[in-house]
Amino acid sequence: MSLLTLNCGSSSVKFALFEPAALERRLEGEIEAIGTAEGRIQVLGEHRLDQHVQLADHHQALARLAALLGQWRIVPRAVGHRVVHGGERFHETVVVDDAVLAAIETTAALAPLHNPINLEGIRLAQQLWPQAVQIAAFDTAFHQTLPPEAFHYAVPKVWYPAHGVRRYGFHGLSHAYVTRRAAEQLGKPPAEFNAISLHLGSGASACAIENGKSIDTSMGLTPLEGLVMGTRPGDLDPGVLLHLLRRGLTAAALDEALNRTSGLKGLCGHADMREVRQAAAGGDEDARLALAVFCRRVKKYIGAYLALLGRIDALIFTAGIGQHSPEVRARCLEGLEGLGLTLDPQRNRQADGHTLAPIHHPEAKTAILVVPTDEAWQIAHDMQTLLNLRENDHDHA
């Protein structure tokens, strides 16, 4: 009986199937462009598939996946869902029940691009695989180790108990996974490992890791804060919002702009870093500026987190941009040699993004690693731990 992981995004569902014991991947794939005429389902592994499919919504997409698994006689024992916002309540991966669903619902407004769809995914999976245990793995859980001085904003104290206003942090499954892999690579016990992890995808965040634990991270109450992203601004003077509210923009218009038309897209019209780089190379000034703003922000966070941590064993690049753009990596590290961060240009260019690769100069003080992230593996790992614990509890009951 396999473990199925699901990562439901706004227009896609990524899935993977693992065999429990060794956490070996039997298959993985993605249903993309849901709700458009360009829909597609791709599966790699045991049952290869690449089909054009027109699916109206997530319901149809998951129903299609369930039908395929049925055809292949695959019965998932458990379905693990990536849930982006778990608020303060979830410190670890949990089995879904009504109370868990209600708690995820209360945080939906704080992650409007993610939580409503994550929740829909869980509800649909309950109908499609009624025999399976549903499990929720949270992006926020890894950051529940932030100390108070990291998670408090300097605002009226009552906003925290009254409105839940604090830093939560996201991409925790990814930061946890790449930290584990980097520590293994360098032969360091995780509990003694210090690192800065840079998850640079369409959403982007930095994480300061001390002794294997997250002690600071760039995303905040919502996944809008910190680094520049595909369509989100990252750090912004809160006065900007007040200024625009006073000038008549509604909260809904600001929400839309900050989630969907800011970041790289706002600066140059392209949300996808490949397009930004291409336009910049062709002389587009807006794209050049977008690239410069993006890399400068990453560099500022590297400096800030080095200052917090004092010493690091590794700087880690991961996610779409971090894994696949040597140019962005080099720009983010320009001038940081004095801080012990020296790239090896050839290793940097040669890293293929699909395998773990050291890219620092052989004599550099600090390791710089490209580590392909694997949120699905992290979810499956957490599911297995949870299911084993439950079985042990039953055996002892």
Ligand SMILES: Nc1ncnc2c1ncn2[C@@H]1O[C@H](COP(=O)(O)OP(=O)(O)O)[C@@H](O)[C@H]1O
């Ligand atoms: N070869 C590449 N060069 C630069 N950026 C890339 C490359 N491949 C992918 N990316 C970028 O990675 C980002 C998507 O990252 P990803 O981690 O897949 O995001 P998500 O899972 O949040 O959709 C996009 O901005 C995309 O342009």
Ligand SMILES: CC(=O)OP(=O)(O)O
């Ligand atoms: C939290 C977040 O921004 O996730 P993603 O990068 O998948 O959009």
Ligand SMILES: [Mg+2]
């Ligand atoms: Mg992502």
